[in-house]
Amino acid sequence: MSDELMTIRQMCDAFGVTPRTLRFYEARELIFPQRRGQHRLYDRRDRARLTLILRGKRFGFSLEQIRQLLELYEPGSRNETQIAATITIARERLADMERQYAELREAIADLAEQINDAETRLSDAIHSKRSG
Amino acid sequence: MSDELMTIRQMCDAFGVTPRTLRFYEARELIFPQRRGQHRLYDRRDRARLTLILRGKRFGFSLEQIRQLLELYEPGSRNETQIAATITIARERLADMERQYAELREAIADLAEQINDAETRLSDAIHSKRSG
DNA sequence: CCGAAAGTTGACGTTCACGTAATCGAAACG
DNA sequence: CGTTTCGATTACGTGAACGTCAACTTTCGG
Numbered sequence A, B: 001m002s003d004e005l006m007t008i009r010q011m012c013d014a015f016g017v018t019p020r021t022l023r024f025y026e027a028r029e030l031i032f033p034q035r036r037g038q039h040r041l042y043d044r045r046d047r048a049r050l051t052l053i054l055r056g057k058r059f060g061f062s063l064e065q066i067r068q069l070l071e072l073y074e075p076g077s078r079n080e081t082q083i084a085a086t087i088t089i090a091r092e093r094l095a096d097m098e099r100q101y102a103e104l105r106e107a108i109a110d111l112a113e114q115i116n117d118a119e120t121r122l123s124d125a126i127h128s129k130r131s132g
Numbered sequence C: 001c002c003g004a005a006a007g008t009t010g011a012c013g014t015t016c017a018c019g020t021a022a023t024c025g026a027a028a029c030g
Numbered sequence D: 001c002g003t004t005t006c007g008a009t010t011a012c013g014t015g016a017a018c019g020t021c022a023a024c025t026t027t028c029g030g
Helices: A008-015 A019-027 A044-058 A063-073 A080-131 B008-015 B019-027 B044-058 B063-073 B080-131
Strands: A034-036 A039-041 B034-036 B039-041
Touching (some): A044 A063, A080 B063, B008 B044
């Protein structure tokens, strides 16, 4: 069932990454595809993790930070100490994201204003050219 | 006037960067401090640019993208074509930021939920231990 | 005036996140 | 049954953004 298990190429097409990237994430222990013989096979869980990886990257997180966050998404058979540690890390990332969210709002407003100013300068320049 | 002109060390202390970083940004043409003899001196404009550089970095922009954006903040003596090009680039960055802003909102909600779930698992684990 | 402190210019090193090429085994296909 | 094709492994290369170290001036406090 191609809906359940995907080859590395299908994954690459689906997510817009290269085989190298998927093998690299695996080497860094971010995903753990099964093997059929020598070949890798990716299931729903792997796809979900990859989605989170790519999202994390868009927010500027390192692969290591993302790896730590992914533990949160594992109903994992780990102990209390590890769960607590993961939660602590996740709270820090969450705080990062909330700060970034707030700052992004400001930055968007700033940039929009600068674009407006530049547009004014531009139309002024065109106008003075036409009438000069 | 130390409020007007700052040495490289004062800049580093103020912005939390290293001298190497400031010289690197200068080599990449992101800032242009004056020289008193051999030494660099940074003015208000340089500080404003550095603020924008560090902000841009926090949003995951490359130094080259930031350099292009900085042109927008220069009341610059450039021609219409260049202003128009800068505006086009800036609009793209603005679109990037708006997408990021929207996605960040979702991601924050997701992560908060996962943290909640993990906290539940954690307290459950503690409870089962106490009563077991 | 002079020695420590601060700053300068190379130039090479480093980390992250992959890219790229070589070589190999397995698998699909006419 | 040979040959493309897909995938695996290994290893070296790369670009971005600095770190680090050496060798020199320059400047400032005592």
